[in-house]
Amino acid sequence: MASSREAARRRARNQVWTAAGAYGFAPGFLAFFRDGTPDAYLNAIVGFVHRFYDAKKIMAWLDGLHESVFSDTLTDVAWLGMESAVFPNALEVAPALAGMQREHAKRFLVDLKDVDISMQERMVNASVVQTLKAARCREVLGQDAGLRNPWDHGLYEALKLPPVRTTEELTAELDDVLHRYFRMRMLVGHRRAWHIALPEAMLAALRRVLPVQLVQDDAPTRQGGRGTDEGVMGASGTAAFLGRKHAGDWRRGLALFGAPYFSETRRAEIEADVCVGSHAGAHVYFARAEGAGNETNLAWAEEHAVVLRQAQRELAARLKNVVDVTRQPLAVAAKRGRLHASRAWRVAALQDARVFQSVEEELYASFDVTLLLDASASRESQQARIAAEARLVAESLQAATIPVQCWSFASVRGVTVLTSLKSFEERTTRRIAAYIARGWNRDGLALRALSYLLERGGRSFVATSKRHVVLMLTDAHPGDDLGLARADGLLERSYMGRAAVDDAAESARALRKSGVQLIGLVESVFPGEETDGAAQTIFGTQFVRVRAVEELAKKAGTVLERELAAR
Numbered sequence: 133m134a135s136s137r138e139a140a141r142r143r144a145r146n147q148v149w150t151a152a153g154a155y156g157f158a159p160g161f162l163a164f165f166r167d168g169t170p171d172a173y174l175n176a177i178v179g180f181v182h183r184f185y186d187a188k189k190i191m192a193w194l195d196g197l198h199e200s201v202f203s204d205t206l207t208d209v210a211w212l213g214m215e216s217a218v219f220p221n222a223l224e225v226a227p228a229l230a231g232m233q234r235e236h237a238k239r240f241l242v243d244l245k246d247v248d249i250s251m252q253e254r255m256v257n258a259s260v261v262q263t264l265k266a267a268r269c270r271e272v273l274g275q276d277a278g279l280r281n282p283w284d285h286g287l288y289e290a291l292k293l294p295p296v297r298t299t300e301e302l303t304a305e306l307d308d309v310l311h312r313y314f315r316m317r318m319l320v321g322h323r324r325a326w327h328i329a330l331p332e333a334m335l336a337a338l339r340r341v342l343p344v345q346l347v348q349d350d351a352p353t354r355q356g357g358r359g360t361d362e363g364v365m366g367a368s369g370t371a372a373f374l375g376r377k378h379a380g381d382w383r384r385g386l387a388l389f390g391a392p393y394f395s396e397t398r399r400a401e402i403e404a405d406v407c408v409g410s411h412a413g414a415h416v417y418f419a420r421a422e423g424a425g426n427e428t429n430l431a432w433a434e435e436h437a438v439v440l441r442q443a444q445r446e447l448a449a450r451l452k453n454v455v456d457v458t459r460q461p462l463a464v465a466a467k468r469g470r471l472h473a474s475r476a477w478r479v480a481a482l483q484d485a486r487v488f489q490s491v492e493e494e495l496y497a498s499f500d501v502t503l504l505l506d507a508s509a510s511r512e513s514q515q516a517r518i519a520a521e522a523r524l525v526a527e528s529l530q531a532a533t534i535p536v537q538c539w540s541f542a543s544v545r546g547v548t549v550l551t552s553l554k555s556f557e558e559r560t561t562r563r564i565a566a567y568i569a570r571g572w573n574r575d576g577l578a579l580r581a582l583s584y585l586l587e588r589g590g591r592s593f594v595a596t597s598k599r600h601v602v603l604m605l606t607d608a609h610p611g612d613d614l615g616l617a618r619a620d621g622l623l624e625r626s627y628m629g630r631a632a633v634d635d636a637a638e639s640a641r642a643l644r645k646s647g648v649q650l651i652g653l654v655e656s657v658f659p660g661e662e663t664d665g666a667a668q669t670i671f672g673t674q675f676v677r678v679r680a681v682e683e684l685a686k687k688a689g690t691v692l693e694r695e696l697a698a699r
Contacts, residue, residue: 137168140164140168140169140170141162141170143170144159144162144163144164144170144171144175145159145162147170147172147175147176147179148162148175148176148178148179148182149179150176150179151175151176151177151178151179151180151182151183151222151226152178152179152180152182152183153179153183154182154183157182157187159175159178159179159182160178160187160190160191160194161178161211162175162178163175163178165239165240165243166243171236171239172232172236173229173232173233173235173236174215174236176222176226176229176232177211177214177215177218177219177222180218180221180222180225180226181214181218183222183225184218184221184222185218185298185299185302186299189299189300189303190214190299190302190303193303193306194207194210197210205260205261206310206314208261208265209260209261209264209287209291209309209310210306210310212264212265212268212291213291213293213305213306213309214293214302214306216291216292216293217293217294217295217296217302217305218295219233219295220295221295233272234272234273236269237268237269237270237272237273238269238273240265240266240269241266241269241270241273244262244266260284260287263279263281263284264284264287264288264291266278267279267284267288268288280679281513283313283513286313287309287313290309290312290313291309293305293306293309386417386419386547386549389417389419389421389542389549389551390419390420390421390422390551390552390566391419391420391422392417392418392419392420393418393419393420393550393552394418399416399417399418402416402418402581402584403415403416405584406577406580406581406584407577409617410576410616410617410635411574411576411577411580411616411617412617413546413614413617414543414546414547414548414574414577414614414617415546415547415548416547416548416549416550416577416581417547417548417549417550418549418550418551418552418581419549419550419551419552420551420552421540421551421552421553421563421566421567422563422566423563423566424562424565424566425519425562425563425564425565425566426515426516426519426565426566426567426568428515428516429515429516429519429520429565429566429567430565431516432516432517432519432520433516433519433520433523433565436520436681439681439682440520440524440681443524443681443682443684443685444524444527444528444531444685446685446686446689447524447525447528447684447685447688447689448527448528448531448532450685450689450690450692450693451528451529451531451532451534451689451692452531452532453693455532455533455534498599499534499599499600499601499649500534500535500536500537500556500599500600500601501529501534501535501536501537501601501602501603502536502537502538502539502582502586502600502601502602502603503522503525503526503536503537503538503539503553503554503603503605504538504539504540504541504578504579504582504602504603504604504605504606505518505522505538505539505540505541505553505567505604505605505606506540506541506542506573506575506604506605506606506607507540507541507542507551507567507568507569507570507571507573508542508543508569508570508571508572508573508611509542509569509570509571509572510569510573510607510609510611511569511607512569512570514569514655515567515568515569517681518567518569518605518655519564519565519567520681521605521678521681521684522538522553522561522564522567522605523561523564523565524681524684524685525603525684525688526538526554526561526564527561528685530559530561535556536554536556537552537554537555537556538552538553538554538561538564539551539552539553539582540553540567541573541574541575541578541581542569542570542571542572542573543571543572543573543574543577543578543612543613543614544570544571544572545613545614546612546613546614548574548577548578548581549571550578550581550582553566553567572611572612572613572627573606573609573610573611573612574610574612574614574627574632575606575610575632575635575636575639575670576610576632576635576636576638576639577639579636579639579640579642579643579650580639580642582602582643583639583642583643583646583648586600586602586646586648587646599647599649600647600648600649601648601649601651601692602643602648602649602650602651603651603653603688604650604651604652604653604671605653605655606652606653606654607654607655607656607663608633608652608654608656608663608666608667608670608671608675609632609633609656609662609663609666610627610632610633610635610636611627611628611629611632612627612628612632613627614627615627616631616635633666633669633670634669636670637669637670640670640671649674650671650674651671651674651675651691651692652667652670652671652674652675652676653675653676653678653684653687653688653691654667654671654675654676654677654678655677655678655679663677664677674691675691676688676690676691
């Protein structure tokens with residue numbers, strides 16, 4: 133085994149040396165496919181960079197990236213830029229490089245699809261490096277790059293560097309790209325390191341697998357590891373973070389989410405009922421969002437007002453049709469109409485002249501709707517859009533006389549917080565604009581807590597006793613830093629990947645068994661295949677993928693028409 137690995141490394145070095153036109157030096161990078169065979173194309177790119185640029189200066193520049201905890205990601209991104217810059221000159225020297233590039237692209241996409249890597253690895257890679265690499269491979273093969281996230285698309289285009297002549301020009305171009313998209317700066321002090329304010333598209337994945345803490349200025353900070361004393365994800369937190377292991381009351385800091393919705397006695401009763409089994413040791417908390425809404429959310433909605441209004445009108449019209457189909461006539465006692473023999477005795481005994489039966493149309497739909505919004509940090513890059521979409525759906529439902537309430541959920545250090553953003557009684561949807569994405573998402577516990585509210589929460593949580601529909605806006609990728617509990621109270625598995633999806637699916641089945649119709653509106657920055665698989669496990673066939681606001685009216689209307697007409 134060792135001899136085969138060394139043979140592969142020798143082949144890889146020879147590929148680099150051949151492209152470089154020089155032998156004997158130790159390449160700083162060697163590329164291999166997942167099965168361990170050398171990647172001839174990428175090794176050739178390494179060699180051509182050595183041939184056309186000053187290898188020592190390139191390595192010195194890359195060494196600067198290695199002081200970051202995200203050195204692997206930044207280095208891979210930099211190599212994508214160097215590949216673009218060197219390819220035109222390399223192709224003049226080696227025309228066969230174009231064919232090698234196509235073979236590399238085919239192999240990379242096959243490996244990406246077929247190899248069973250962990251969900252956590254897929255989520256991290258898919259957010260930046262794998263997404264960009266896959267996009268380039270698709271373009272090489274004449275396909276669409278498949279980039280829907282604006283940040284990914286912008287970085288991808290920025291990395292198409294021109295064939296610059298000098299090493300200084302190349303590193304300057306790379307510096308510009310990294311500073312624009314990763315906003316890096318060098319900190320001066322007793323420890324020199326890259327300080328990175330990462331964009332939300334990347335944090336969406338990284339926050340799921342890196343240990344983070346929530347501080348009261350909403351800046352997540354990585355605990356431990358390399359980097360500055362301030363942390364690599366934001367400013368240092370001077371306030372205490374939420375946590376089960378926090379000294380003192382675990383409720384400290386929950387004011388971030390809003391005023392308490394229940395008394396402590398009632399909250400504790402609900403927790404005792406739902407935080408059992410695999411969620412033993414977790415907490416639930418209920419808050420009520422206050423204020424006029426998040427400024428970022430309101431600004432985004434104003435910027436896209438035309439599109440949102442059009443989508444709202446379209447969805448409202450479709451929902452009115454649903455109501456007309458599902459609305460049932462009511463038989464009521466009246467002084468005129470069709471004689472109801474069983475009530476005739478009331479004339480003499482009670483002087484009640486209402487012995488006739490009249491049929492009247494219901495004024496409201498025979499069902500109510502609860503919007504449940506995933507408010508985890510993985511949604512942060514889409515926060516403003518999700519808030520606008522939720523308001524759009526809520527206003528459309530109200531226009532169709534369908535009662536609607538709205539809740540969001542997020543989990544912070546073992547505390548799953550459900551935040552009320554609109555009650556059935558409220559006519560305005562403005563509080564939904566207070567939606568903020570932060571923390572994790574323990575979907576299974578959130579669905580348990582919602583089920584409790586719908587079944588035993590009282591009249592405040594159900595507008596009609598006939599039928600309840602839950603529309604869940606989610607990315608279908610649950611994850612929490614508190615693991616799943618065993619019967620003995622110890623943590624058995626992390627709440628990630630398949631285990632988390634299965635737990636969410638179990639809670640979803642229990643909710644449906646209680647008579648609640650659960651429908652998923654799924655939009656995600658994660659790969660489509662992974663997302664569809666997870667969504668199918670959780671929602672069965674009762675979900676639709678939404679990729680743009682313009683799609684929401686059509687798809688939400690279609691799924692409501694289908695599910696409600698079938699009842």
